[in-house]
Amino acid sequence: MTPVTLIPQAHPALPARTIALCRGEEELQFGLSDDVAVTVPLPRGVRARDLLAVLHRLDGETPLPHALASTSLDSAHENVIAELVESLVAEGVLERGRAVPDPWDAATTRGTGRRQEPSGAVVHMVGRGDMARRVEAPLGQAGFRCQWSERLGLRLDLERPPWQRLGPADIVVLADDLVPDPLVLDALARSGTPHIYLACRDGRVVVGPTVMPGRSACLRCADLYRTDRNPQWPSMSAQLLFTSGWAPIPSRVSAVALVLAELNTLRRSGTESMLTLGHSVEISVEQGLWRRRKWQPHSRCECGAAQADFGIVVA
Incomplete structure (x- = not known):
């Protein structure tokens, strides 16, 4: 099977599955369902709609400074926004890099x-x-x-x-x-x-x-x-x-x-x-x-999974 590789020096990306919304002027919300939604308060001086525009430009290939340059955000906010973006990556809201190729688009040219x-x-x-x-x-x-x-x-x-x-x-x-x-x-x-x-x-x-x-x-x-x-x-x-x-x-x-x-x-x-x-x-x-x-491995089965030290533990 051909492995899926990441783009070298992968940058943060907003996953296609994630819905991002302005929640007033001082917060963003990621996701809609109660068990998925994450609310993120924004740094002082950063408006929600401006940061949302930046996030929509993050595709795994575009460096954050380039995404910032195409919006009305002041470059003075670059460091604090970079810290926020990294925290969103750490929490799994954003991803780092984009799979190449996208498995579901592999069969059809867009x-x-x-x-x-x-x-x-x-x-x-x-x-x-x-x-x-x-x-x-x-x-x-x-x-x-x-x-x-x-x-x-x-x-x-x-x-x-x-x-x-x-x-x-x-x-x-x-x-x-x-x-x-x-x-x-x-x-x-x-x-x-x-x-x-x-x-x-x-x-x-x-x-x-x-x-x-x-x-x-x-x-x-x-x-x-x-x-x-x-x-x-x-x-x-x-x-x-x-x-x-x-x-x-x-x-x-x-x-x-x-x-x-x-x-x-x-x-x-x-x-x-x-x-x-x-x-x-x-x-x-x-x-x-x-x-x-x-299904747990059965002790009488000859498949060996019940006795294997490297057996997989399933939740």
């Missing part, structure tokens, strides 16, 4: 609609069901390179699985099947390839867990927990091999959005930053349900 070259992050889809098809187009639009393999069964080469043979994938998406093929899980464990589960179940869509083989709870860990609660689960799960479930379209679309967000996190920050690492998320728009469930 204003032209023309496709650019993908970013290099490779996603291998196992399955050709409805959820797999729904994820494919947005992945391409976001700049990912997609590979495919059908249900593999006994045709799977454990030593050279398709996600390695076609070019090493950054992650494998196990799409649609209620119970993933045990042979596929074996091959994923052998190759050490991160993978994420995606399927419809009970009128809901389940996203995750994302598995880092040997380091986080795997899908067999989840099966063992189910077996602890229901000794008949192994025979029941065998009945579900190569079958898929159903969920309403709004829930499927919501799940696709979560998968895209998770894969973007993978591309930018790595697997360990993913919301679904060691967790599954159940989505039902109709029921107003968004439930995140934590």
Whole structure:
């Protein structure tokens, strides 16, 4: 996967996601939601609308003195404004530098609609069901390179699985099947390839867990927990091999959005930053349900995550 790098000597930037407003003449407010909004009192002599104009010029490439020069602010305020800007960076209100390229703009040239070259992050889809098809187009639009393999069964080469043979994938998406093929899980464990589960179940869509083989709870860990609660689960799960479930379209679309967000996190920050690492998320728009469930490594699972000293601790 091509790493995202920062512009050399990166300067502060107002993130695109952040709404900045004048709160009277002596304060700025960043964000609108109660759990996000930050109110910042301004130094004496600095008007809110003038500083806001400066902040909107901070894009990660423009030095603060250049941004100040294009406004009506007196240069005598430069030092105190620089201190304020640095404090906003330290608090996470502003960011330092801008990612190159922006992952979500990587596939389309701004204003032209023309496709650019993908970013290099490779996603291998196992399955050709409805959820797999729904994820494919947005992945391409976001700049990912997609590979495919059908249900593999006994045709799977454990030593050279398709996600390695076609070019090493950054992650494998196990799409649609209620119970993933045990042979596929074996091959994923052998190759050490991160993978994420995606399927419809009970009128809901389940996203995750994302598995880092040997380091986080795997899908067999989840099966063992189910077996602890229901000794008949192994025979029941065998009945579900190569079958898929159903969920309403709004829930499927919501799940696709979560998968895209998770894969973007993978591309930018790595697997360990993913919301679904060691967790599954159940989505039902109709029921107003968004439930995140934590999965610990099972002590009887042979994946090794329960015994690994370097096992990942998930919150």
